Amino acid sequence: MKAGIKKLSGTKKKITIEADVAEVDHAFEEALKVVSKQANIKGFRKGKIPKNVLQTYYPGEILREAVNHLVNHTYPKALDEHKLSPVLEPHFHIEKPMEEGKKFEYEVEVEIKPEFDLKDYKGIKLKKRKTEINPKDIEQELSRIQEAKAELKPANKESVLQDGLVATIDFFGTIDGKPFEGSEAKSYLFEYGKGHFLKDFEAHIKGAKEGEEKTFDLTFPSDYFAEALKGKIAAFKVKVVALHEKLLPKLDDELAKDLGKxxxxxxxxxxxxxxxxxxxxxxxxxxxxxxxxxxxxxxxxxxxxxxxxxxxxxxxxxxxxxxxxxxxxxxxxxxxxxxxxxxxxxxxxxxxxxxxxxxxxxxxxxxxxxxxxxxxxxxxxxxxxxxxxxxxxxxxxxxxxx
Structure with missing residues (x-):
């Protein structure tokens, strides 16, 4: 076997492989053995079918098996000989069919691992970052703990929806008269002014009293996270079912013990x-x-x-x-x-x-x-x-x- 290499690019090479007559004939012999065991010809036992009979009935299968056998044995040798490491499946090109008693040549295009010189990777200079914690971050985390243990109590009957109040609402929305994903909820609890809804949505229900209903149109922003809703106009009907005041617990040892600390x-x-x-x-x-x-x-x-x-x-x-x-x-x-x-x-x-x-x-x-x-x-x-x-x-x- 001979294998020549041609560089097509920095990572692509073409291998031209030439198998000698002995290798070709051996491949056909092995192919005949495989096909003979699989062939089903009346009057002959599998594995005992004469060569000329097999060649008459299964010429395509024999050729295919012979080529596969030859390629499977010569292609890996060519890779080893030239120390190539393909990163993708190879592309084979056969110009002339393989024949017994003749040399056989085929080409393979392979993409290989890029070759490069490894530069010094130890001692790379990096800008040092500070690991100190900002006291404000600690305060925010403690505030979240307070929020998690907050209690709600009914707001004054004269209260209107505004920052600091929590509302229970029912809402229903449609686009072109049809509901859409996330357009409806019952007894939905949210704190006004915390950005849980679009600003325009909250603006339309600001000042509403308990039991009051609001109807309005809203245009979803062009950069809205839901692709299907970007720039769409939706009609909403919202009822403020109840208003609540949020009572935060004191941040003290009692709260800690309540949390098991x-x-x-x-x-x-x-x-x-x-x-x-x-x-x-x-x-x-x-x-x-x-x-x-x-x-x-x-x-x-x-x-x-x-x-x-x-x-x-x-x-x-x-x-x-x-x-x-x-x-x-x-x-x-x-x-x-x-x-x-x-x-x-x-x-x-x-x-x-x-x-x-x-x-x-x-x-x-x-x-x-x-x-x-x-x-x-x-x-x-x-x-x-x-x-x-x-x-x-x-x-x-x-x-x-x-």
Whole structure:
């Protein structure tokens, strides 16, 4: 076998493979064995059918099996010989049919992993972030705890809907006379002025008394989150069923004990710990973004077009963004190979990811595992974890500057 290589681009190569007569004849012999075992010809036992009879009845099947056998044996050898690592399925081109007693040539186009020199990734300079917690953040978190334990009492009968009051409302909306998703609710409880509804919606019912009904038209904003409602005009009918005053509990040890804590100070400690960990996660994400931006500027090698097209077709952002992300993945993969003694995946890493996905999708862990196993997605999951751990490695080895 001979294999010649022609460079078509930075990541695409054409391999011309020539099999000698002995290899071709051997492929036909193996094909005859396979077809003989499968053939059903009256008067002959399977596996005992003469060659000339098989060639008469199954010429296409024999040729197909012979080509498959030859390609399956010569193509991998060509890859090994030239140290090529395809990242996508190859494209085969056969100009002339294969014949016994003759050499056979075919071409294969492959897209391979890009070749590039790995630059120094240790000691990358990152701007140091502050981990201190803003006292206002602690106050806001304590306020949320108060809100969660708030009680409602009937508002004064003369009260009108305004900031600070909580309303129970019934509402019904239509567009072109037809209801739409989320257009109707009974006994809906909301605090006025907190932005739970569109500003125009709240403006139309402001000042309403208990038992009062309001009818009005409302135009949904052009940037509304629900695509089907953007810019649409809806007719609403709203009844203020009841008005309530919200009573917040005092932020003291009694509230803490009601929440199962020893004291208010214990709650503050828990809140501070929670906010600190959240801040650390946010900073970690910022460092990760910095590293990805820096690596993105460092490398400009070609990325396999087939991979880019596949990602774009899958709906993953625009082509430039996809190319940038794929390039980064190749860099991180190369780092993970070089640092294989320092970057490893333990079974517990995969197990933790399954539990994380279980929490995210609100499905039992076994259901998540079954989904990834049956859909043969475990390799992608492991690869993703490896890339994340590699990114963590680069961050941990970075130099933080003020």
């Amino acid at each position: 020893e004291s208010l100070e214990a709650i503050k400690t828990e809140v501070t710990t929670f906010l600190t960990k959240r801040k650390e996660r946010e900073i970690r994400q910022e460092y990760a973004k910095d590293v990805m931006d820096l690596l993105g500027k460092e490398y400009k090698f070609d990325v396999p077009e087939g991979l880019i097209d596949a990602e774009v077709k899958a709906g993953k952002k625009d082509k430039n963004e996809v190319e940038k992300n794929l390039r980064l993945q190749f860099v991180l993969q190369e780092i993970s190979v070089k640092e294989k003694d320092n970057i490893k995946i333990d079974p517990k890493d995969v197990e933790e990811r399954f539990h994380s996905l279980s929490h995210m999708y609100r499905q039992p862990v076994d259901v998540i595992k079954k989904y990834y196993t049956e859909n043969k997605m475990l390799p992608q999951l492991v690869s993703q974890i490896l890339l994340e751990k590699t990114l963590d490695f680069v961050i941990d080895n970075a130099t933080l500057k003020e």
